[in-house]
Structures are given as C-alpha cells and as structure tokens.
Amino acid sequence: MTKPALIIALALAAVASLAAGASTYDRFPQPKFETGYEYPVGQYPLPRPGGLQWLDVAVLTGALGAASWLALRARSRPGLFLLGIFSLAYFGFWRKGCLCPVGSMQNVLLAAFRPSEYAAPWPAVLIFALPLFSTLLFGRTFCAAVCPLGAIQDVAIVRPVRVPPWLNRALGLIPYVYLALAALVAAAGAGFLVCRYDPFVGFFRRAGPAWILATGGGLLALGIFVARPYCRYLCPYGVLLGWMSRLSWRHPRITPDECIQCRLCETSCPFGAIRPPSPAPAEPRPARRRRALGLAARIPALLAAGAAAGWLAGEPLARLDERVATTDRLRREDAGLETVAGVRSQTVRAADRSFADLLAESDAVVRFFRRGGAAAGSFLGLVVGLHLVGTALPGRRRDWEPARALCLSCGRCYTYCPREHVRRRRLEGFEVEP
Amino acid sequence: MSEGATSGPAAPETPIGRRRFLRRGAAGLAALAAGGLCAAARRGGQREPALVWQIDPDKCVQCGQCATHCVLNPSAVKCVHAFPVCGYCKRCFGYFQPDAERLTSAAENQLCPTGALRRRHVEGFYYEYTIDEDLCVGCGKCVKGCTMYGNGSLYLQIMGHRCVNCNECAIARSCPADAIQRVRVARPYLLKGRPEAPST
Numbered sequence: 001m002t003k004p005a006l007i008i009a010l011a012l013a014a015v016a017s018l019a020a021g022a023s024t025y026d027r028f029p030q031p032k033f034e035t036g037y038e039y040p041v042g043q044y045p046l047p048r049p050g051g052l053q054w055l056d057v058a059v060l061t062g063a064l065g066a067a068s069w070l071a072l073r074a075r076s077r078p079g080l081f082l083l084g085i086f087s088l089a090y091f092g093f094w095r096k097g098c099l100c101p102v103g104s105m106q107n108v109l110l111a112a113f114r115p116s117e118y119a120a121p122w123p124a125v126l127i128f129a130l131p132l133f134s135t136l137l138f139g140r141t142f143c144a145a146v147c148p149l150g151a152i153q154d155v156a157i158v159r160p161v162r163v164p165p166w167l168n169r170a171l172g173l174i175p176y177v178y179l180a181l182a183a184l185v186a187a188a189g190a191g192f193l194v195c196r197y198d199p200f201v202g203f204f205r206r207a208g209p210a211w212i213l214a215t216g217g218g219l220l221a222l223g224i225f226v227a228r229p230y231c232r233y234l235c236p237y238g239v240l241l242g243w244m245s246r247l248s249w250r251h252p253r254i255t256p257d258e259c260i261q262c263r264l265c266e267t268s269c270p271f272g273a274i275r276p277p278s279p280a281p282a283e284p285r286p287a288r289r290r291r292a293l294g295l296a297a298r299i300p301a302l303l304a305a306g307a308a309a310g311w312l313a314g315e316p317l318a319r320l321d322e323r324v325a326t327t328d329r330l331r332r333e334d335a336g337l338e339t340v341a342g343v344r345s346q347t348v349r350a351a352d353r354s355f356a357d358l359l360a361e362s363d364a365v366v367r368f369f370r371r372g373g374a375a376a377g378s379f380l381g382l383v384v385g386l387h388l389v390g391t392a393l394p395g396r397r398r399d400w401e402p403a404r405a406l407c408l409s410c411g412r413c414y415t416y417c418p419r420e421h422v423r424r425r426r427l428e429g430f431e432v433e434p
Numbered sequence: 435m436s437e438g439a440t441s442g443p444a445a446p447e448t449p450i451g452r453r454r455f456l457r458r459g460a461a462g463l464a465a466l467a468a469g470g471l472c473a474a475a476r477r478g479g480q481r482e483p484a485l486v487w488q489i490d491p492d493k494c495v496q497c498g499q500c501a502t503h504c505v506l507n508p509s510a511v512k513c514v515h516a517f518p519v520c521g522y523c524k525r526c527f528g529y530f531q532p533d534a535e536r537l538t539s540a541a542e543n544q545l546c547p548t549g550a551l552r553r554r555h556v557e558g559f560y561y562e563y564t565i566d567e568d569l570c571v572g573c574g575k576c577v578k579g580c581t582m583y584g585n586g587s588l589y590l591q592i593m594g595h596r597c598v599n600c601n602e603c604a605i606a607r608s609c610p611a612d613a614i615q616r617v618r619v620a621r622p623y624l625l626k627g628r629p630e631a632p633s634t
Binding site for chain 1: 460461471472474475476477478479480482483484485486497499506507514515516517518521522523557558562564567583584585593594595598601602604607610611616619620622623625628
C-alpha cells in the first residue's frame with residue numbers, strides 16, 4: 001500500500017470509529033431544556049480508601065509480633081486465644097477475609113508470571129511475605145493467632161480425637177497437591193482457586209454460594225473432633241509456612257527449660273504435632289545409610305513420573321481456564337454436541353473474533369498448563385521422595401518436642417508441662433525447689 | 435526435609451556446628467527465595483496501595499449474571515445513569531416493556547423487576563429517569579433496552595461502598611465479555627459520559 005493510500009485508509013477508519021462511537025450516544029439528541037433543568041449529580045460512593053490497606057499491613061505486623069511474643073516469651077495460651085478472637089474479628093468479620101496471606105500467594109504468583117496482566121500492589125506483596133518471614137524467625141505463630149481461617153476453626157475445637165499417624169501423614173500430603181494446583185492456575189492467569197474454594201470466607205461476608213457455606217459448616221463441624229482440618233489437610237499456604245518453620249530461628253518449646261520426660265504433654269496437642277524422643281535406631285548405621293540412599297535413588301524416577309503425569313494432566317487442567325473452556329465449548333456447539341448456546345460462547349461469537357485467533361490463544365494456555373503441570377508434577381514427586389527418605393533418617397529428638405513443620409504454636413501444651421508450673425510459681429515470687 | 439541432605443556428623447566434636455551451619459544456610463536460601471518471589475511480583479511497578487473491581491461499560495453485554503454471580507445478595511452491581519448521555523425519551527427503552535400499551539408507570543408496563551427505575555416529567559416531551567440504588571438488583575434489563583435502542587445512558591457498575599473487593603471477583607470470572615477489571619483505587623469508577631462533557 002502506498003503512503004497516501006495508507007493515510008486515507010487510516011483517516012477513513014478514524015471517521016468510521018468516531019461515527020460508531022457517536023451513534024450509540026446520539027440516537028436521541030441531547031435535550032435542550034428550557035425550564036432551567038440541571039442534570040442530577042451522580043452518586044458514586046467511594047470504596048474503602050487505598051491508604052487503609054497500609055493499616056491492614058500494620059495490624060498484620062502488630063498481630064504477628066504479639067503472637068510471637070505470646071507464644072515464645074509470655075507462653076500464654078489465653079493470650080493467644082484472645083489474639084485469635086481479635087484476628088477473627090478484624091481480618092475475618094471486619095475486613096471480610098480479603099486480602100488474606102493465604103490468598104495473596106496467588107496475587108504474587110500471578111504478578112510474577114504475568115506482569116502485563118496484573119501488577120501487585122505493595123500491601124498485597126507484604127501480606128504474603130510478612131507471615132513467611134515471621135515464621136522463619138519464630139515458627140508458625142501466624143497460624144496460632146493471626147490467620148482468621150485458623151482462628152474460626154480454633155474456637156470450634158471441642159473434643160479433639162487423635163488421628164492415626166499414618167492417616168495424618170497421608171492426609172498431610174493433600175496441601176502439597178493443592179499448593180501445586182493453585183500455583184499453576186494462578187500463574188496461568190486462570191483464576192485464584194484458593195479464594196474460590198475458601199470454605200470460611202462466606203461466613204465472614206455473611207453471604208456466598210450455598211455449597212461453599214455448607215462445606216465451611218461441615219469443616220467446622222468436623223473440626224469439633226478433628227482439630228483444624230483445613231489448616232492441617234488443605235491449607236496450601238501452610239506448606240510454605242511449614243518449610244519456614246522447619247528452619248526457624250526460634251520455635252516454641254513445650255517446656256520452658258528442661259524436659260523431665262514425664263509424658264504429661266503427650267496427648268495435649270490436638271493436632272498430633274508432639275513427637276516422642278527418637279528411639280534408638282533398630283538397624284546399624286551402614287544399613288540405615290544404605291536404605292536412605294536407596295530411597296534417595298528413587299527420587300529421579302519420582303520426579304520423572306511426576307513430570308509425565310503433570311504433562312498429561314495439563315490439557316484437562318487447562319479447562320479451568322475460561323479461554324480454553326470457551327473455545328472447547330464453541331467447538332462442541334459447532335459439532336452439534338451442545339444444543340443450547342452458552343452465554344459465553346454467544347458473547348464470543350457476537351464479538352466477532354476469528355476462531356483461529358481464539359484457538360491460538362487457547363493453545364497457548366494449554367501449552368502453559370502442560371509445561372506448568374510437568375513442573376508441578378515433578379515438585380510433587382520430589383515431595384514424596386523426600387518424605388520417603390525422611391522415614392529412613394534417624395531422629396535426633398532427645399525430648400518430647402513439637403514437630404516444627406506441623407506445630408501451629410497454639411500454646412495448648414504449655415500448661416501440661418510440670419516445669420511450666422514451676423516457672424509460673426517462680427514468676428509469682430515463690431521459692432520453688434528445682 | 436532440608437535437613438535430610440546430611441546423614442550424621444563426620445567429626446564427633448563438631449556435630450552441632452555443621453548442622454547449625456546447614457540449617458542457617460537453608461534458612462537464608464528460604465528467605466532469599468521468598469524475597470525473590472516478592473521482587474518478581476513487583477516487576478509491574480504498581481504504585482497504588484489497592485485496586486478495585488470495575489465494569490468497563492463499553493464491554494458489558496448485559497448478560498444478567500452480575501445479579502446472580504456476585505457473592506453479595508443483592509449484588510454490589512447497580513444500574514447507574516449518565517444523565518448527559520440520556521435522551522430523556524418519553525418512551526424509554528430502559529423503562530418500558532417493549533410491548534407496553536400505555537406509557538404509564540403501571541407495573542405491567544415497567545421493565546425493571548423491582549421498580550427501581552423512577553420516571554419523572556421534566557418538561558415538554560422530556561422525562562427524567564433515576565435509579566433507586568437500594569431497590570436495584572443489577573440485573574441489567576433496563577441497561578439492555580437502553581443500550582440496544584436508546585443512547586446507552588443506563589449502564590451497570592460495581593458500587594465501591596458495597597463491593598467487598600474479593601481477591602477473586604466471582605462476577606469477573608463469570609463475565610462472558612471479560613468486562614470486569616481491576617482499576618486503581620485513586621480513580622475508582624469507570625464512568626460513561628459524553629466525550630466533550632465531564633462525567634457525571
């Protein structure tokens with residue numbers, strides 16, 4: 001196309017778009033009022049000021065500090081309970097559950113993978129990062145008394161039963177799967193699964209889909225007996241916190257000074273996070289080492305199997321993305337498999353995009369899900385492999401200690417320890433025999 | 435898990451030292467990983483402290499799902515009116531049923547299921563239409579009529595004081611036209627208006 005022709009074409013296109021833009025507004029001309037009528041002022045009430053987001057960050061920081069102090073220094077279960085009630089009221093019922101650290105994980109991933117689609121504000125990033133760093137310092141005190149999802153379950157614990165260790169261990173793998181899936185879907189820009197299936201946020205908003213409210217009620221009812229089922233067997237953020245807690249600089253201990261091996265704390269933990277002293281190894285060290293190495297040698301195979309399974313699961317998982325689901329639906333409608341046109345496919349057809357264009361976009365999403373699925377699958381393979389190796393490693397616990405990754409730092413075990421009572425009597429000024 | 439890399443101390447006199455060194459190293463790596471993820475999330479350079487959900491009125495196709503898919507009941511989406519765009523029609527396509535026999539405010543003539551759209555005579559042939567926000571359920575029936583046959587002055591918008599700003603907006607996900615997006619909280623409304631006139 002020559003240069004003048006191009007300019008004319010562009011000018012024509014501009015006129016056409018102006019005409020198209022004007023036509024909807026000017027089907028009926030703007031009235032010329034003669035009686036001095038003035039347009040009413042539109043009422044657009046403002047949302048919560050953005051600056052208040054910093055207040056949330058400040059409250060979160062304060063609550064993390066208070067929880068860590070209560071768990072590590074004051075060793076006060078009532079204090080942690082009251083702080084939990086405050087967090088439930090503020091982050092839950094007042095702030096209506098959004099934005100929470102558990103969900104902010106997805107904001108961070110979406111912003112990291114798709115900066116052109118979503119740029120995370122500082123408060124969202126900090127809400128994600130602060131509990132992680134706090135846990136790296138002091139253990140999962142966030143879970144103890146700051147997380148509103150934890151707090152609402154914590155008040156429901158009435159008669160906790162002991163979940164058999166094998167079942168506890170097996171169910172404890174679900175959060176890894178949930179984490180991998182939620183991270184994949186968030187990074188693909190296909191939505192925030194953790195927020196969509198958050199069972200308790202409906203209570204905070206006092207509104208929500210019936211099945212979500214029912215699931216939340218069911219989990220709370222289950223939580224009467226199985227303490228904090230969401231935290232232990234679902235929460236994907238808990239996986240990250242568990243890693244941080246394993247490496248934490250300080251961590252709450254059952255006894256304030258020394259363990260006298262009295263076993264009184266043994267059954268005090270409703271989450272089954274208290275571990276007995278490690279038994280003497282049943283097999284000699286070379287045999288143990290051989291077994292551990294043998295298990296570690298399976299990790300590459302597990303990685304490969306996980307990657308292959310994730311790659312294969314990528315295509316079905318990609319249907320979670322609306323772009324893929326719509327293209328699929330259009331194809332099915334064209335093939336006569338669907339008799340009623342969906343709202344979305346009707347809209348897409350009316351929007352006059354070429355099917356090839358839609359298909360290219362959808363294929364790009366599927367490719368991302370395949371690659372991401374392979375990465376998520378190999379991550380899960382690695383997790384299983386490391387768990388297996390962990391079974392062969394000798395324990396190093398000399399006392400009754402909390403399992404760091406699982407301990408929610410709730411402080412329920414403190415008063416079961418006789419040494420704690422000695423400490424408290426001393427604090428009251430009594431002379432107590434050591 | 436990360437402790438799993440070592441199995442037993444090599445030199446009996448420094449068992450704690452090595453384990454502690456490895457643990458500190460792993461903790462440092464974990465902190466670096468978390469910090470790196472946060473830095474990656476800040477690549478977009480968002481300056482606003484918060485974002486809010488808004489409907490792009492030009493993309494909206496009035497499918498009606500805003501009324502049913504919002505986590506709030508009634509929905510945070512309401513009909514709003516760009517008065518300078520309105521033709522003040524006597525026969526309003528947003529107010530009257532298409533087959534309304536008489537142009538009166540009798541319920542059978544009205545399109546709005548809750549009677550939230552109010553009609554008032556201004557002068558001559560001109561009538562003013564206002565929305566009772568408390569009655570509006572955000573179904574978009576009036577918006578559809580006005581957009582298809584009128585000037586398109588009625589449109590749907592997410593009301594900032596009602597929206598609970600879910601991290602994943604349920605209507606944004608169900609919107610067939612992808613019309614719902616996050617906007618900066620400093621300019622929290624996407625409003626319709628005549629190009630030359632300031633938005634009302």
